[in-house]
Amino acid sequence: MAEMFHVGTCPICQEGTLGLRSCGQCEAIAIVCDECDVAWSTPDLSAKPTVSRGADLPCPTCSAPLYAAGSRWATNEEIARRAWLQTAIDAGELKLSKGEAYAPEAN
Numbered sequence: 001m002a003e004m005f006h007v008g009t010c011p012i013c014q015e016g017t018l019g020l021r022s023c024g025q026c027e028a029i030a031i032v033c034d035e036c037d038v039a040w041s042t043p044d045l046s047a048k049p050t051v052s053r054g055a056d057l058p059c060p061t062c063s064a065p066l067y068a069a070g071s072r073w074a075t076n077e078e079i080a081r082r083a084w085l086q087t088a089i090d091a092g093e094l095k096l097s098k099g100e101a102y103a104p105e106a107n
């Protein structure tokens, strides 16, 4: 079973679990919602997110498709290397937990 890190519930649809997706092109980590297909590049979830275009969700940093080959769920080590994520987790703005990854699972 694939696993992913969660950082809470989506403030837009109030249903989706927010996952941390690592972009295969620019290696940025995006916060993504599987239910309403949106992505953020910062912990400010009140900011306007990137929305899906057709079947794919573009990376908020470089616009590469976040569910294409090469992109995957972020690992603990990758999360620890991103100061913006660690700062938000330490401040309690994002609650990090681990659970079952949702589809689509590209890798």
Ligand SMILES: [Zn+2]
Pocket: 010, 011, 012, 013, 014, 015, 016, 033, 034, 035, 036, 037, 038
């Ligand atoms: Zn959502």
Ligand SMILES: [Zn+2]
Pocket: 023, 024, 025, 026, 027, 028, 059, 060, 061, 062, 063, 064
């Ligand atoms: Zn990217």
